[in-house]
Amino acid sequence: MKANLKNLKKLLLEMQKIESISSLLHWDQETFMPENGGEIRSKEIAYLSSLHHQKQVSDEFKKELGKFVNIKNGEILSNEFIDDNKRFLERVWKDFHYANSLPEKFVKELSKLTSTSQMKWVKAKEQNDFSLFEPYLKKMVDMKKTEADYYGYSTNRYDALLEQFEPGITTEKLDDLFGGLKSRLIKLIGKIKNSSVKNKIVEGKFAEDEQWKFGMKIIKDMGFDLNSGRQDKSAHPFTISFHPSDVRLTTRVHENNFLSSLFASIHEAGHGIYEQGLLKENFGSPFGQAASFGIHESQSRLWENQIGRSKNFWKKYLPILKDHFPQFKTMKLDEYFKTINVVKPSLIRIEADEVTYSLHIMLRYDIENMLINEDLPVKDLPKIWNEKMREYFDIVPDSDANGVLQDVHWSMGALGYFPSYALGNFYAAQFFQKASEEIDDFDKKIQNGELLTLKKWLNENVHKYGRKYLPDELIKKVVGSSMSVEPFMKYLEEKYGEIYDL
Amino acid sequence: MKANLKNLKKLLLEMQKIESISSLLHWDQETFMPENGGEIRSKEIAYLSSLHHQKQVSDEFKKELGKFVNIKNGEILSNEFIDDNKRFLERVWKDFHYANSLPEKFVKELSKLTSTSQMKWVKAKEQNDFSLFEPYLKKMVDMKKTEADYYGYSTNRYDALLEQFEPGITTEKLDDLFGGLKSRLIKLIGKIKNSSVKNKIVEGKFAEDEQWKFGMKIIKDMGFDLNSGRQDKSAHPFTISFHPSDVRLTTRVHENNFLSSLFASIHEAGHGIYEQGLLKENFGSPFGQAASFGIHESQSRLWENQIGRSKNFWKKYLPILKDHFPQFKTMKLDEYFKTINVVKPSLIRIEADEVTYSLHIMLRYDIENMLINEDLPVKDLPKIWNEKMREYFDIVPDSDANGVLQDVHWSMGALGYFPSYALGNFYAAQFFQKASEEIDDFDKKIQNGELLTLKKWLNENVHKYGRKYLPDELIKKVVGSSMSVEPFMKYLEEKYGEIYDL
Structure with a gap:
């Protein structure tokens, strides 16, 4: 039976090649592609993505995977598969299951929406006008809810989205991790603000x-x-x-x-x-x-x-x-x-220092949770965003462009992605x-x-x-204990304690 | 019936996208790809090439094309298709026929040989040792003969190879075009050599x-x-x-x-x-x-x-x-x-001036003809090359690297390509x-x-x-008469007559 994994691996390798080729198309698009090359390029990327999806859910793939795994529920069919082989089959099934759980019509519609929605977001951000983006984001949130339902979850719908970015992470675990952290970070930022040490960023011209x-x-x-x-x-x-x-x-x-x-x-x-x-x-x-x-x-x-x-x-x-x-x-x-x-509460996530950064993530996590689980209306987002900014940072954005419209993620349908940034810090x-x-x-x-x-x-x-x-x-294998915010907080408190003389 | 061409065009568009994607992989390989990227890159290019071939000879494509064309002989099935549509179907059938005439096993073997043979050619050229390349070139010539036989031709086997680069061009036509040209070019070069005008190439450093x-x-x-x-x-x-x-x-x-x-x-x-x-x-x-x-x-x-x-x-x-x-x-x-x-007979084709250039092509044409039609043994190539160089240019290469090994084309299996360069001049x-x-x-x-x-x-x-x-x-449509060497010779004789005071 072991030898047979070879066929499955061959099919996986083919899919990986398609992804790798698609990555080159993306890379070129962002680096060297001439202005007018974009139209055909996006069609070619879409073609490869659909080719990949076809291969992933093909009868051939199902038949091959089905030799080792119950493709409906992921159950490994033989005790022969332990350790690495078991893990291998679990991961392969998971990817298959994700692709297979979404109807082809839905995948196409989502891909179309993503491309339109990104363009609308760019425009809305440029013109500082959330209303241009709102209907597309509303549709996106609806579709992501549907996606979560297709994919399945045990207690919390948002978990189905988190799972795509951070396997094993749930809302429950995140609430636990973020829980104590928020007040400790806000406390540290307060101390830094009140410190008599005032540091400045280097300015000037650099060739x-x-x-x-x-x-x-x-x-x-x-x-x-x-x-x-x-x-x-x-x-x-x-x-x-x-x-x-x-x-x-x-x-x-x-x-x-x-x-x-x-x-x-x-x-x-x-x-x-x-x-x-x-x-x-x-x-x-x-x-x-x-x-x-x-x-x-x-x-x-x-x-x-x-x-x-x-x-x-x-x-x-x-x-x-x-x-x-x-x-x-x-x-x-x-x-x-x-x-x-230099530590300073600021409006823009990607420009944030390492102390305030995680608060930007928690704010987004709160909002995504409300969108997916509590049916927060999308039209209320700017208001909620600004309220949360006051709560976390004690500042309010001067514009939606510098507020709720600053990140590309939602326009791409990447709801559930943001927590990974904070986890990365931990x-x-x-x-x-x-x-x-x-x-x-x-x-x-x-x-x-x-x-x-x-x-x-x-x-x-x-x-x-x-x-x-x-x-x-x-994490457990490497550091001997589960994921935790303690080392992160300890690192921040020590480092910034020294810098700001706290 | 016309509307149905849409399905055929859709299949063609898909193949064109695959080719276009493959072209980006080639471009990146020659421009920006890091040194170690080559191994996976060639596998990906091979994958796309095989995907293209599969699509080209698929049952789906045959069925679709077969609605309009007898796929065995290219005969258009309906008088409804005239002018553009007829030409369209002729070209589509031709590409199909070429791909379909070669057994898949042969295509794979040729592709493998091409890749090995190119590496061997690089080494042979570097080490100025034709014997390193000879067995691969011999195999290549044999396979190109077989390819010509698979593809088919009416009187001359070399025509089957020419057809891939220059549709409609035959050995007979080339003999006719090249016939008078050779002596006229040699005469012009002789006059230039004997001219009292001596021009020099600019030398120096250019930022x-x-x-x-x-x-x-x-x-x-x-x-x-x-x-x-x-x-x-x-x-x-x-x-x-x-x-x-x-x-x-x-x-x-x-x-x-x-x-x-x-x-x-x-x-x-x-x-x-x-x-x-x-x-x-x-x-x-x-x-x-x-x-x-x-x-x-x-x-x-x-x-x-x-x-x-x-x-x-x-x-x-x-x-x-x-x-x-x-x-x-x-x-x-x-x-x-x-x-x-400056006009000066020289060893290397790609550095030749516009007067001597076409002679380099005629030399290669003579040799390819002998290889394909007269069973010239590959081992005799260096000798023949040098004899021909004396005949055409009155000079003999100092080495095979600067002689028979100078061009990449044969190692790629591109026999029949060279004449296109001369035709381009005409x-x-x-x-x-x-x-x-x-x-x-x-x-x-x-x-x-x-x-x-x-x-x-x-x-x-x-x-x-x-x-x-x-x-x-x-050519006829644009200039009103058939392809001819006259305008080319006239251009050379006038221009170089003035430069060399002939």
Whole structure:
């Protein structure tokens, strides 16, 4: 029976190739595609996506998977399949089940709505007019409810959406994780606000090619393999992988915002190193895919924050930075460390510091829960958003563009995605704590720029498993205990206690 | 019955999308792909190619095409189909017939051989050792003979190969075209050799970014639409199209060879303008494809030679060139014109001037004919090559790397391709003669840099028809008479008569 998994794996490999090809089309669209290339490009992406779906729910696939799994309920048909093989079949069935649970007509309609809705969102944000987006978002929320019903859930409809991004995570678990965190974060932010220490962000002009060179040096030192990947420019930084041997990063470079470009590069390289660290021999298998969106985000956050915004890291790199930008010449390490760690409640999630960031997520989580479970009318969103902003941050957006319209996710139908960003912060702190315990002379190594030690630790402890373990299983395996916000809060309280003299 | 063509067109569109996607994979491979990305990339390209083949010979396609055409012999089943519809069905059947005439096992074997054989050729060329390539080339020649037999031909086996590149062209026609040309070219070259005028190629260093800027200006002025295409760098210049709204050119830039980069840009932009000039509404139909390899080449040659190496063109652009490269400051137009039109028999086809170029093609044509029809043993190729070089050019290669091993085509199985290059020269001269007659004040317009007039003329007279007409039909339609070498010879004799004072 074991030998027969080969046929199933062959079908999976074919689907993975289709996805990988589609990723190249996406990458090119965001980097080099000429303006007029978009129309045919989106048709080709849609074609590949429908081809993938056809293969996923084909009779051939059902027959092959059905040899090992009851395709209706996911039950493994033989005790012969234990450990890895069992996990393998569970993951394969899950993907099949998700694709198969949605009627083809529904999938097509959702895909059409997504494309229209994104365009409407762009326009609404540009014109600061929520009403242009509202009817499409209303339809989207309705369809996501239907999707959740098709997919199924035990107690909470929102769980069906969460499951797509963070397997095993439920509303109950999130309520538990977020519960205590909210008041502790708000308390910490209050203390920082009242601190007599006032730090300022570095301002000035930074030559674009020098920014590029410095960023490239850092990602290379981190261990991002430029023979198996590259970095380009795009409007919004992202990472996309075709295969562990071909992973593409993008960043943006703004002359007057050096930190934005640098931290985007480090962040994306964190994602990229994860993708390069998946095992080539698992390409096509779920074990060759990332564990979850949250685990992925933990890798980018860990490099960006725990490393990139640490004093240890800049001990090595500040002198090098000074070679690129003479304006830092007289700046001391302590002062520089403070300028890159300014905490300030702000309107825009993606520009938030690491203390306030998770509150932006909790706000969105509250709202998504209300939309999916409590039938909050979409037209009330701007009002609710602003009320929540006052509650979490004590500030109110000057416009919907800087408020409820700021993120692309809802227009894409990615409801249930946001919590993964916060989970990424928590996981990152857990992994980082463990790595710093397990790696000898960890601080010293980071101070010397020996970043590869950390990269190898992550390869060995996180990356190589791919999707074999559920996020919480992986955390337990690596750090010895379940997912928790404690290491994250401890990290924040210590770091910002020092910076703001609390 | 007419409405039913819709289903056939839908299937064709799907195949065209697959080809277009595959083209992006190729483009990326030659431009930006990191070193280690090649392994999975070639598997993905092979997957798409096999998917395309499956669709082309599927029962669904046969059934649909079979409604209108006897799929065994290409006979159109109804008198209802005349003019465009008849031509459409003829072209569609031809592509089907080619794919369907080859057994799947043969296609796979050929594709495998092609990939091995190319690697072996690279090695053989590097090491200047024909014997490393010989067994693979022998196998390739055998397979191409078999392919010709599968495809079918009436009198000459080589015709079956020619037909894939230049529909309607036969050995008989080529013998006729090449016949008188050979002696006339050799005579002209002899006169030039004996001329007292001695012109020299420009040498020196040319900053790469200035070369790039100047080249970009020229291709823009030619009318290559940079909103529907782009130019990048690659080892070997090429043009690839995903759709008329997304056409990619590449060039190379060598600091010490300014002409190589510039003429590559102009040449590729000629190809690119053709691709952009195909009608968008014909995407998916043969009418949305180029007429032939020879017609394609005529577009690149016309821009490169008849325009790019003309005195009229440089009247406008030499002063601009001087802004980019001060080393030309004191050079007069007449002198510059001569330096870019030096004629000298040489070993390498792709570096040949426009007078000697066609002889390189005739040499290869002779050899391919002997390989396919006269069972010339592959092991004798180096000897034959060198004998032919003496016959055509009165020079003998110093090595096989600079002789029989110089071109990639045979290793790719592209036997029958070379004649298209020479035909491109002939067609270019025919089109150019006609354009200069039909466009008012043609010389003056080119002298003023009004290149768009010519671009529009080509759009209107050549590009928009796509593959609707066979090459010879298209020539007749445009210039009023059949394909001929006369305009080409006339052009050469006049131009080089002036340059070399003959």
